[in-house]
Amino acid sequence: MRRRVPLVATLLLFSLVLAACSDDPTTDATGSPGSDETPSPAEAGGTITIYSGRDEEFVGTLFDDFTAATGIEADVRYGDSAELAAQILEEGDGSPADVFFAQDAGSLGAIAEAGLFAELPQEVLDRVEPRFRSDDGLWVGTSGRGRVLVYNVDAVSEDELPGSIFDLTDPSWKGRIGLPPTNSSFQAQVAAMIETEGADATREWLEGIMANEPVFYEDNGATTRAVGAGEIDAGLVNHYYKYEVEAEDGELPIANHYFSPGDPGSFINTAGVGILASAPNADGAQAFVDHLTGEPGQTFVAEDSWEYPVAPGYEPSVDIIPLEDFQGPDIDLSALGARLPEALQLLAEVGMI
């Protein structure tokens, strides 16, 4: 009994005093999202709700720029692209979201297939290269993210670097490669391979890779770091991880190798955006898509990220190869979604996942 008073006091202090520092969230908490309480700039264009599968660390300032440029407030809900896609599918027509800004074509395709996206104006679609938009005009790409082989320059000589991803099944790579089998970028690459090379060739490649005893990692970042640490000699990752990891950990003895044009190893996925058919603020959503695919958004990609602008005429700021030279297999990204379950099945059958 004697001791209960301080304990209760601690718990109370804990919940109340600390809660008091969070005036922001607690006041926000009671109102439903997109509540009609309108801040001053909203008179210009109201508020839009953005479901963003893109990381706040990378695109947070993009949303601030959008509000500054248009006067439209952005309520951003960050999450994992695939989890947000599942959320939108469950919400259906009741979704409070105006736009879905996703990391990859697969997440966008899932919403498009469910008929929850509105068609985009041709003018917006025409801004980007055809390989970076949905065939039905339901979503449009905002930045390109290519697959490469990141390698440790101390462990791999340049003449060893393969022209095709299929060459990685050569026994000379035994025990030297790493990849993230549960990562969606890698799985999309496998789906793309099924699309262009067929299921049998893909299975053969996967079995060949397995025979080379690859090391598996959780994601692209971990794979890249493992290459940097010399844990493995080379890894299959997205092209920009070298730059991201080095910005955090400092210079590493790693370099990107691009497979030949047209090779499944050079697969390029796209981050993109679509407007929900049920959008409460369709005009604001339109302005946002405009912003991302237009000059402000593409300049942001070129200058403030390591990804590829998808509209012609913007040069990336780092030493990544020009997009013209980065030609993946000729496939329709919106068809990729249909191949994903197959890719998952193959990965399971060869024992990668």
Add this chain to the structure above:
Amino acid sequence: MGIRATATEATARRHRRVPAGLAASAGVVVALVAVAPVYLLVRASEATSSSWDLILRGRTIALTVNTLGLAGAVTAAATALGVTAAWIAVRSDIPARRVWATAFALPLVFPSYVGAFALLAALGPRGLLQGWLEPLGVDRLPDIGGFPGAFLALTLFTYPYVYLVAASALRGVDPTWDEAARTLGRSRWYAFRTVTLPLLRPALAGGSLLVALYVLHDFGAVSLMRFQTFTQAIFLQYKAAFDRTPAAILSLLLVALAIVVVAFEQRARGRARYHRTGAGSGRAPGPVRLGRWRWPALVFSGVVVGVALVLPAGVLLYLLVQGLAEGVPFNLTVGAIGGSAFVSSLGAVGTVAAAVPLAILSARHSGSVGRAAEGAAYVGYALPGLVVALAFVFLTAGTVPWLYQSLPLVVLAYVVLFLPQAVEPLRSGLLQVNPRIEEAGRTLGRTRGQVVRRIVLPALARPALAGAALVCLTAMKELPATILLRPTGFETLATRVWTSASAGLYSRAAVPALLLIAVASLPLWALAGRLGAPEDGR
């Protein structure tokens, strides 16, 4: 005479009618928990032959073996660690006992994804440890990924569940029983094994169950360690194939698995009584002198605390220092600290309130009603947070937009996800109260309400606080439900960790992770500070 009394009492317990108020409030809680399985049934009913194909052709049997194997191994190891640590912290004269008592519980503050990440960074083939050993010619360490890594991470970060309940129960054991065995010439070990351990059985069973089901729903550790379990397969369906139907079928199988585990535990727990019938000594147990066992006890405690607490905290500090050296910009909203504290406290209060009727039913009505009430509590706990979150999205987005993406909805999801963490301590607490005291109160002319207020509720105060602290801690680490259901712009420390870690910015994630651990230590300190021999023999 004694035997006959017990038999009639057991019959009375089984046939006692459930009061209407209790039944109604338990019904509301069960209905809330049922949100998840109902949603899953809706989604699973959309199955076409191809999705069944995927399940059947897939590795369901391998997944079952993996999942149960991991759960069994982790539970056994965590129980052994937890009981040993509890005995050292409560009954021994180890130096700095109160420090150990708190330190043993602290690993609970690490979210499993943070803990697993830290273990990999430290013990991976080219991790920090290898870096230190490099001068000695160690080129690489064996890979801890797969089963060993998942087992290690989950054991280290879940054994405190067993430790906390075991320590609390050890304090409640009347030392005279143990002393009786000793005066009859039995060894200390014999007395522990035959007197103390059986008395701890309900608490241990409850703590082990929390660990086993935690393993079933954990995604962070198994995904980082790349070990395939049901939960990992469920996430893969959502994340890679965008297919909710196979995910729902797998989730229902997971629920079935959980029911098997709970039933197994209910059998193991038995039907014995655990309260005392006489007045008892009312003494707190005095410390046992360790003698020559002092060094092994210190080594054990040092290793456990070193690997489960110092190592992960050290890795986070290392990342922080590395980030500072590279000039990584650290931005932190104070709001996230308050957000974590606020929503997890609300979750704790809500969950304990919801747990009371289920705990009473389970402890006082040992028939099928009681068992069902307890079992219901575990349905949500066994499911991954993402599945429960999607169930609430499905239920509320279109129908009750004012509730959707609000704090109350986050709290409701926490109730479904963490109910057993409050039910277990409450149930164990109730089992230590002799129901005859309640009957005596009634015989003396008190109303049922008065008996509940004067006898039952005071006895539940301590277990309720224990449950609240556990839920508070776990809620603070929760991620998927918080992300999907929170009000727009609402941030917690866990969401801040995720924001940076998902972008691969580990040093930036270190700041909110360290803060999360600091904030989570507060309820834990309140909880564990009371465990280590409060009266110190006085």
